[in-house]
Amino acid sequence: MKMSETRQAALPAPLLKAARSRWGHLLFVLPGMLPVVAWALARQVGAWDLWAWFTPFVYFVIIPVLDFVLGEDRHNHDPADESELARDPYYRCLPLSCLPLQLGLLFWGAAVWAEAPFGLAGQLGWIVSMGCVGGVQGINAGHELIHKSNGVERAAGGVLLASVLYGSFKVEHIYGHHVDVATPDDNSTARRGESVYAFIARALARNVGRAFALERRHTERRGEVYRWARSEVFGWMLVSAAMCAVCVAIVGGTAGFVYYLGQAFFAIVLLETINYVEHYGLQRQRLPDGRYERVNPMHSWNSDYLLTNLLLFHLQRHSDHHAHATRRYHLLRHFDQSPQLPFGYATMVVLSWVPSLWRSVMHPRLDRFQAALSASR
Template identity: 35%
Template sequence: MPDPFDRPASIPAFALFALLPGLLLLAACLWGGGWTWAALIWMGGASQIVDTVIARGFADPQGDRVPPATDLLSVVLAGLHFLLLALGLVALSGQAMGPGMGPAARLALFLGLGLFFGQVSNSNAHELIHRGARGLFRLGAAVYVTLLLGHHTSAHRLVHHRHVATAQDPNSARLGESFWHFLPRALLGSFRAGLAAERELSARRPGRLNPYLVWVGGGLACCLLVGLALGWAGFGWYLGLCLYAQVQMMLADYVQHYGLERRLRADGRPEPVGPRHSWDAPHFLSSLMMVNAPRHSDHHAHPGRAYPGLRLKEAEAARPMLPYSLPVMASLAMLPRVWRRVMDRRVARMRAD
C-alpha cells in the first residue's frame, strides 16, 4: 500500500481538517452539550497529540499548478468564521434559543471559539490578504476587522514581509525575549509601523484613502453592532474572543521567527529573506488545519504562492525546523523558561552556520 505521506496534500484533505473544528463548534453553538466538549478537546489537545505522535509532513508539490477549489475553500472558511462569530456570541451571551449553557460549558465554548479564530481563521485570512484578486483580499481583511485587528492587513504585508528578521520588524522576536514582553511590543509596534507605511503610500498617491480608516472604523462598527444586538454581556464576550485570538496570532509570529536574524551586507542592508529566517513545522495535521501556515519560510520566499503549493524542502541543510507542531510550540512559548531551554540552543546553531 502506498504511503499517503509520500504525496502532496489535496484540497479535500485541507477541507476535512480545516473545516472539522469549525463544524464541531457550529454544532456546539446550536445544540451545546457534548458538541462543546468535543470541539474543545479536538482544538485544545487531540490534534496536537496526533501531530506529536505522527511527527511527519506530506510531500512537497511538484510545479506551481493551483489545484481546483483552492480559493473556494478559503471563501468557505471565511464564511464559517463570520457564522461562528455571530452564533458563538449569541450562545455565550445567553440569548440562544433552547436550553442555556452553564458556566463550564460557556468557558469551554469560549476557549474553543478563540482557538479556532486564532489558528484557523487567522491562517485563512492571512492566506486571503496575499491573494491577487481584490475580492479575496477584502474578504481576508474583513475577517481581521471582525477580530479588531484590521491593521494586520497593512502591517503584515508592508512591514513584516519587508523587514522580517530585522530590528525594524515589530513582529520578529529577539533571542532571549519572552513572549510576554514581545506581545505588547508587537501589537502596538505593528499598528504604528503599518500606519506609517500606509501614510507613506498615501503621500505618494494623492487622493488615496488610507485603509486604516477602514481598519479602525470597521472595528468600531463591529463593537457597536455587537453592543446594540447583544448588550454588555455580548460586548464583553466579543472583546474577550478578539483578545484571545490576537494573543494566538502574536504567538504564531513569536514562534515562527524567534531569534532568527538576517545578516547585514557590506552596504549595511540586510541580506535577502531566505529559508533561514523562519521556523517551519512539518507536522501534517496542523498544516492541514491551518492551511499550510506552518510552512512559513516558503511563504516568505513566495508570498503570492497559494497554500497548497508551499514547500518544506526538507533536504536542504541547516533549515530552521521546530521540534514540535506550531500549536504545541505556541503553548511552550507562554512558559518563558521552558521555551528558552527548548529553543535558544537551536537558535545558536542556526546563527553559527
C-alpha cells in the same frame, strides 16, 4: 547545509496519499466546527461550563498528540505540476469559504453566549473558544488571502481580519513584517531570550500605530495627501465596529461588547504567539552597504507536521511563504536548509507559555542552526 530533523509521517501510504489530496485539504473546517460540537454535546449532557473549554482542549492537547502520532510530511509537488495546481479554482475557494463560516460562527457564538446557562468559567471558556476559531479560521485564512493579487481575495482577507478587530494587520503585515522580518525593525520578529508575554505586549502596543504610519508613507510616496479618516486601516476599524454592533444587538448591551472584544483579544493573542514561534531568534545578515540580505527560507522556522499543516492552510511551511509570499498555500515547499521546529504550532504555542522550557528546547536548536549557517557562508 542540512538542518532537517524530522519525524516522517506514520500513516500508511494510501492514507498519506489521501491526506495530500484535494479531500485532505478540507480538514481546514475542523477547527471552526469544534464549538458547534461542544454546544451540541452540552445540550445533550449538560456541563456547559466544561464543554465551553472543549475547543482550546482540542487545540492545545489533542492536536499536539495527533501531530506527534501522525508525524511529518516533507512531500513537495512536482514542479511540472505547479502551474496547473496554481490555477485550480478548488484550492482558491477553500480560504474564501472561511469568510461566511467565520462570520456565521462569530454571530452564532454571540447567540450561544446570550442564551447558554454558562457560569463565569463557562463564559470565559466560550470567549476563549471563539477566539481560537477567530485566530485560525479568521486570521489564518485572512493571512493567506491578503497576499494574493486578486482584489476579491484581498478584500475577503481584510474582512476576516476585521472580524477579530485586526484589520490593521492587512497593512502592517504586508508593508512592515514582510519587509523587515528578521531584523530589529520588525515588531513581529521575537528576539532571542524575549518571552512570549513581552513579545505580545510589544506587538499590541506598536503594530496598529505602525500600520497607520506605513499607510501614510505609502500614500505620500504616491504623491497623494494622507487622511487617516479615509485610510484603509480606519476603514477596517469601521467594519469591525459594525460587526461589534451586530454582536451587541444579538447579546444585548455591555455583554455583547464584552463577547466581541474578548474573542478578538484571544484571536490576536493566538496570532501573535504564532508570530513569536515563526521567527524566534532569527536574524538577517547586514550587508556592507547597510542594507539587509534578501529574505530567504532561512529566516523563518519551518514545520512539516502533517495534521496541523492541513488544518492551517500550510502556514507552518513559513520558510517558503516568506521567501515567496504570493505562492499559494498548497504549493508551499519544504527546504532542508530551513530551520526546523521540533513540533507543530499547537505544541510550540504551549511550550512558549513556559519561558524556561521554551528556551531549553529552542536555544540549542537555534545555536546549531546559526553555527551551520555561519559555516556555510
